[in-house]
Amino acid sequence: MSEINLSAGAAALRRFSWISRSRGQNMRGWSALAIFVALLVAVPILVVFGHVFVPAGEVWRHLADTVLVSYVINTLWLVFGVGIGVFVLGVGTAWLVTMCRFPGRALLEWGLLLPLAVPAYAIAYSYAGMLDYAGPVQTGLRDWFGWSRADYWFPNIRSVGGAAGVLAFVLYP
Incomplete structure (x- = not known):
């Protein structure tokens, strides 16, 4: 058989x-x-x-003597900051929509993909414009509470930390 x-x-x-x-x-x-x-x-x-x-000529020597070290350090800080931010945001939101049942979960699940639809540089320009000193967020806070520049502290969005935060919000899904 x-x-x-x-x-x-x-x-x-x-x-x-x-x-x-x-x-x-x-x-x-x-x-x-x-x-x-x-x-x-x-x-x-x-x-x-x-x-x-x-190296071709004096260009690399000049870069190494002036800015290369700070560029590499800033890049490493950016990689580290974005990696931690993406890990926390991505795992947190994935766990939330997977493990919890709540109204609007399906909408949130699809909404979490929206940052991928906009290029990172466009979102970076938007955040920089909104959170800058003359932007609507800080202007609204000053008008609403009657503050002057010396009355409050606002994090600088145009820094390595600000760039890491914006990129983490864009790249987390």
Whole structure:
């Protein structure tokens, strides 16, 4: 009885062997396309690294002597701040919409994707304009409470911390 099943299985494999042959040829095409796209993306990065290790002229020396260290430190702070912010916001909101049942949960679930629909630079300009000294938030606070500039403290949105906060709000989903 097992011989019958084995022979039937072998016949089925022979009958559908063209699937595996065509899949292999198709996968080679996709692999070649994926490698081409990866190289296309990697070329600018490799060129930058190549210029770092083989500097052309005095430009890299001047950058290293003046601003390169502060740029690298600011970039690392930005990566760290955005990573922590995205982790807290993303995990928190994902847990909330997954574990809790409340009115409007489905709307919130879709609304959490909205920051991905707007480019990060557009949201950054919007936040900078709204939260700046002459923006509507600080102007409204001064008008409403009668404050002057010395009466209150407002965090600087045009800083590494402000940039990390804005990028975390944009990139958390």
